[in-house]
Amino acid sequence: MFNMLRGWISRAKGDSTGTPESRAVPGSVFEEIVLVAPAYDELTTLLCSWLEKIAQEERVACKRIFRETAEAGALDETLDLAERRRVLLVFYGHGTEEALLTARFNADSSARGLEGHFNEEILSHVDVGSKHSLAVVAYCCLSAKVLGAKVRRVTKGGRYLGYIGEIPFELDPQCRDAFKAPMERILKGLIGGRQEIDDQARADLLEAYYEEWREWTFGEYSEHERAIWVAMCLEEHMSRLSREV
């Protein structure tokens, strides 16, 4: 009874506790982990494969909403869950200022779009409210600007690690891992229950980007023909990372 009361008080304060045995990882601040990555173009397919791999490697109980299952409406259940438990939501894909994006999928799992554009919303700022307890990592353009601000301002203990501008990617097979490694390092800490989304996580992400940047500017990869371009892109990622979490 006392534990239940303590858990209720903590959740009402937007805190990260809850009964220990309900957490995705014992000792973790998150009670549920949801990983979302639609795949419908070259970039999202690659991003999805990265998040799938993290999910496999971390071996943590989490809900996986990948590829064609990541369609509009797929997060309705997650939002219901977030009314009762503290949810870590990780998204890899495309975004706008107000929403995380996906595509509409055909029966054969191919994406339906118009002139190469697939702008269905899988999570929008209008979907989140004060009843939700959400911590979000969004590896996509822009979403920290409006969606992220709302998550922080309105939801219980809301946290949002994301970007407030467009972030470029270089998908040349010899370069693409530069954009995989920094976020992967932080996510492994979050999913593994070793970290919260806080200023330290943001600082750690920046540090990971910086180490990658140094390799492409002065270090092991600086001789690559696209090294300057990769470094420029990493600088964009760093400068567009939202200052707040």
Add this chain to the structure above:
Amino acid sequence: MAEMFEIPGVGELTVHGDTAAVAYRVLLLDDDDQWAKSTEEVLRAKGVGKVDRSRSVADADAQIQRERYDAVIADVLLQEVGPDHKGSDPTQGDEWLLRNKERLDTSYKVALTAYPGSIRDEGALRQEGIRVISKSEDEELDFYDELGERAQEKKRRIIDSVSELLKRMLAEGQVEGSSPSEERPLLTKESGVGERVAAEAANTFLEWVDSRGSKEQKSIWIGQERYSLEDLASEVEKGSELGERLLSMFLRHMRLRMGLGNPLSMKPQSEH
């Protein structure tokens, strides 16, 4: 390699020169693995940044479709030809150079041979500015020294160009900490840096893109759009919003690699 520059009233500037942006690129067409390997080692020791290898004319054809080279060295007698074949197919290295003279118009073209008598049309080679060098003689070694000097000169030219540009930016007050809010690109015609500096930044960026071999692959994603390096160069040339953003990114990077500022302390955009 790091170069120091003295900027009056500012102090010292360090430019790091060993980057792929300034790499001299060479293609070797030769079927002799041993010779090609030792040649590659010599060229790298002389400062040539990138050495690619083709074993056949078919492979070389594909290679020059994909990449642009500062120098192309073709062995005259290839295995499929042999020293007994003359005046008939298949193609020798010197003939391949002549056949591709337009595609290789900006490359330094050299036909290398241990059998000078095997050259099919020396007059045509001379007319097209294709040099003939004898293998295994001092001439070959002098040639590699020359390529090394060309590689250094290319590095110097690009670094000087960027350094001059940044010196001018410093002189005009665009130093770390005084740049406009990141909400606007650093460098636009309206940013106060000046049309002349903007034009030089554009030239430098375009020269950098032009020195890339594989500019056509659409491997770049910005937002939901795909681009190649050529597409980005085109945006810069047009002076589009994306082009101005690219120039700002380029200049910021050059500033950072010169030790002016720290990527960890870049000002984020303002948030609503």
